[in-house]
Amino acid sequence: MSSIYIPGQKLGSIRTYESGPGTYVRGDCIFASVSGVLEETTSASGFGKKKVQIIRKKDSLLVPQIGSIVLTRVTKINTRFATCMILSIDETVLPDPFPAIIRKQDVRKTEIDKVEIWNCFRPGDLVRCKVISLGDTRSYFLSTAEIDLGVVYATSIAGEVMYPISWEEMECPKTKMREHRKVAKIRLAGQVEAAGK
Known part of the structure; x- marks a missing residue:
């Protein structure tokens, strides 16, 4: 159950990750906006960051x-x-x-x-x-x-x-x-x- 995230739960920093579907940014942090499982993918931006998203x-x-x-x-x-x-x-x-x-x-x-x-x-x-x-x-x-x-x-x-x-x-x-x-x-x-x- 450790992979389940809920709305409002912190996922990481914008210095390390890019915000993807099912997430939002507040200040310097990325949070889950829906309940689901965390998934990290390679960002298309080319800045070397990974994109985090929540999969429902x-x-x-x-x-x-x-x-x-x-x-x-x-x-x-x-x-x-x-x-x-x-x-x-x-x-x-x-x-x-x-x-x-x-x-x-x-x-x-x-x-x-x-x-x-x-x-x-x-x-x-x-x-x-x-x-x-x-x-x-x-x-x-x-x-x-x-x-x-x-x-x-x-x-x-x-x-x-x-x-x-x-x-x-x-x-x-x-x-x-x-x-x-x-x-x-x-x-x-x-x-x-x-x-x-």
Whole structure:
């Protein structure tokens, strides 16, 4: 899932890359404007730069099913649930996201009554979830109650990508400030592995 990029995620500097389809430039940086997979190509400009673009895999028949592992982006939270958009299903990027929610009772298996959504997720977080119900007409219901489910990407208040230090905390490499999250225990090459719960 490390190759999946979401709108607003930084791709590189304009000093190194040229902006291609599915990206935009702000200041000196290039960002993704759509969800998809990063692709680097040789630029036709002749300045020795590579062009970066985001490729959206088209699969209109792909929809979440009960038991599907999905990657979501949190859009807002309240005391009862986190509202999300499903960006990929079983590592396949969706051309258009599906709305979903993670209810308070589906965050963890234990101590459900002590769960506070604000201490588990924040808007902008990427969260690995399992589809547990087709929900209602507006949203799928998701769970992060298993050890390998939870936040896999988050930025700090300072705008830095944080790394997990436990199953419930992530740390900003710049400020060393810690923020609460429900962290996923993931095993991907080159990534920090955090103890899950």
